[in-house]
Amino acid sequence: MKCQEVIQLMQRDLDGDLNKEEQHQLMDHINGCHSCTEMFERLKHISSELEQLPKVTPPVSLVDQILPQLEEIDQVNIMETQAYDTGETEETSTTNTKRTSFTTLFKKARPTIAFLGTSAAAVILIVVLTLNSEDTLFNEVAEESASENIMEDSVFMKENTEEIFDNDVEEFDDQTALRIESEDANQSAGSRSGDGGESGSEKGYESESGEAFESGSEESIKTPFQEEEMTSITFSESFNHMEGMLSPDGQYVVNIRVVEEGGNELIVQKVNDQEILFTLAIEDHLTITKIKWLEDSQFILLQTSDGEKQYNEQIDIFNPMKPSQ
Amino acid sequence: MVEPEIIKNAQNGDREALIQVLREIETHIYRTAFYILGNEHDAMDAAQESLIKIYSKIHLYEEKALFKTWIQRIVTNVCIDKFRKKKVNVSIDEHEMVIKGDDNVEKEIISAYVAKDIEEAIAKLPEHHRTVVVLRYLQDFSYNEISTSLDLPLNTVKSYLFRARQQLQKLLHDYQKGGVQG
Numbered sequence: 001m002k003c004q005e006v007i008q009l010m011q012r013d014l015d016g017d018l019n020k021e022e023q024h025q026l027m028d029h030i031n032g033c034h035s036c037t038e039m040f041e042r043l044k045h046i047s048s049e050l051e052q053l054p055k056v057t058p059p060v061s062l063v064d065q066i067l068p069q070l071e072e073i074d075q076v077n078i079m080e081t082q083a084y085d086t087g088e089t090e091e092t093s094t095t096n097t098k099r100t101s102f103t104t105l106f107k108k109a110r111p112t113i114a115f116l117g118t119s120a121a122a123v124i125l126i127v128v129l130t131l132n133s134e135d136t137l138f139n140e141v142a143e144e145s146a147s148e149n150i151m152e153d154s155v156f157m158k159e160n161t162e163e164i165f166d167n168d169v170e171e172f173d174d175q176t177a178l179r180i181e182s183e184d185a186n187q188s189a190g191s192r193s194g195d196g197g198e199s200g201s202e203k204g205y206e207s208e209s210g211e212a213f214e215s216g217s218e219e220s221i222k223t224p225f226q227e228e229e230m231t232s233i234t235f236s237e238s239f240n241h242m243e244g245m246l247s248p249d250g251q252y253v254v255n256i257r258v259v260e261e262g263g264n265e266l267i268v269q270k271v272n273d274q275e276i277l278f279t280l281a282i283e284d285h286l287t288i289t290k291i292k293w294l295e296d297s298q299f300i301l302l303q304t305s306d307g308e309k310q311y312n313e314q315i316d317i318f319n320p321m322k323p324s325q
Numbered sequence: 326m327v328e329p330e331i332i333k334n335a336q337n338g339d340r341e342a343l344i345q346v347l348r349e350i351e352t353h354i355y356r357t358a359f360y361i362l363g364n365e366h367d368a369m370d371a372a373q374e375s376l377i378k379i380y381s382k383i384h385l386y387e388e389k390a391l392f393k394t395w396i397q398r399i400v401t402n403v404c405i406d407k408f409r410k411k412k413v414n415v416s417i418d419e420h421e422m423v424i425k426g427d428d429n430v431e432k433e434i435i436s437a438y439v440a441k442d443i444e445e446a447i448a449k450l451p452e453h454h455r456t457v458v459v460l461r462y463l464q465d466f467s468y469n470e471i472s473t474s475l476d477l478p479l480n481t482v483k484s485y486l487f488r489a490r491q492q493l494q495k496l497l498h499d500y501q502k503g504g505v506q507g
Contacts, residue, residue: 007491008487011483011486011487011490012483014490015461015468015486017468039494042494042498043490043491043494045494046443046490046493046494046497047490049443050443050458050461050462050490050493051462053360053443053444053462053463055356055463056355056356056359056360057352057355057356058351058352058355058368058369058372059365059369061348061351062351062354062355062369062372062373062376063344063347063348063351063376065373066373066376066377066380067344069377070344070377070380073377073380073381074340295451295453296451314478314481
């Protein structure tokens with residue numbers, strides 16, 4: 001047994017995770033290996049130090065300190081309920097939602113306009129955006145409120161997933177004051193993604209395959225919009241279809257390429273010399289719904305969907321054939 | 326830790342029960358925040374924010390999950406969020422500390438990163454490694470419970486924990502050897 005494997009055993013032993021046989025293997029090796037004996041001692045030392053960390057307690061009662069805020073929350077809840085009963089809330093929140101989201105969308109649309117390159121197209125684009133507003137706008141808001149904490153390079157990936165794809169966003173959203181608004185938005189986002197095959201992400205993704213580009217000017221105006229929509233809803237903010245997405249350490253870049261025979265490919269390259277680390281074929285029936293670098297710049301989170309189910313895969317860029325999960 | 330009965334009452338709108346729940350968990354919440362954020366002031370902030378969240382989201386807790394993993398998930402999220410906001414001013418140290426593979430552990434840690442005690446060493450861990458260590462040692466969580474709290478695959482939990490201990494032993498070992506190496 002190699003020392004590296006033995007260290008793995010030591011680690012698990014510290015957590016009481018070894019069976020009898022494994023314990024024997026560990027002890028057998030350690031008895032004959034000086035450096036492993038030393039390492040085991042050091043790890044045991046660390047573990048016992050960690051166990052003895054002071055069990056700190058708050059200097060004053062935290063609950064006492066937040067009681068006034070908790071009362072405020074109760075007040076707001078009561079007011080919301082009353083407002084809801086008289087039907088005001090819905091009205092107000094819808095208005096708010098629209099206003100917020102239009103600003104957001106307008107901001108987000110700018111790169112797309114640059115991409116089109118003509119101001120006339122930009123005007124049309126904005127008209128399209130406005131006409132299309134109802135459901136897409138809600139999505140924007142849903143995403144906004146959901147992603148508040150977590151759209152950065154979060155390593156806690158499933159959480160991201162939930163936040164963006166589920167109706168259950170509320171669990172982690174932030175200010176209570178925003179609650180009605182985001183709930184509303186979530187509902188719309190939810191009902192929309194419930195449309196089955198016509199969900200925003202799929203449309204957006206198909207457009208990438210080039211079909212939409214060939215089918216006339218109207219489509220080609222809409223296409224960047226859809227792509228934009230897809231980017232903002234389903235991909236991390238930092239994904240750029242032209243340049244791919246950089247790893248947190250800036251050394252690698254991941255991109256998607258459409259394969260002529262159908263399906264897509266994930267390509268990971270080194271930034272400095274463009275050397276391709278690997279390409280990974282994504283099966284035809286799967287739509288990529290999300291790509292994200294984990295913080296260590298070693299793993300890419302790939303989320304795909306076949307229209308019914310979502311699949312999460314963590315790809316080790318140095319060992320892409322063996323997904324870690 | 327907290328009686329399921331009280332949680333249920335709290336979820337059904339019993340305000341007293343909810344306050345009691347918060348009182349019972351505040352120390353656990355604070356402890357996690359303290360070791361992730363590394364100081365009392367930030368820990369107080371994060372713990373209070375977490376408690377307020379729990380107060381307003383209690384109806385979203387589902388019994389099929391353990392209550393303790395649910396609350397730890399909330400506090401770790403709050404902490405990581407705070408940590409990130411702070412980190413903007415703190416330079417890029419984090420990325421330099423990131424370890425690419427078990428084999429490279431020894432090489433990756435620069436000799437400047439030595440620590441004189443375990444708390445200082447924990448503060449030098451990347452945030453997700455630190456979070457796993459805190460849940461394992463301060464909350465006595467199993468691999469599975471950590472995995473649920475952080476929504477991380479079991480293997481990732483193990484690898485973070487193992488790497489963290491490796492880093493910690495390295496950090497402290499270097500200090501004992503007199504700090505600078507090679």
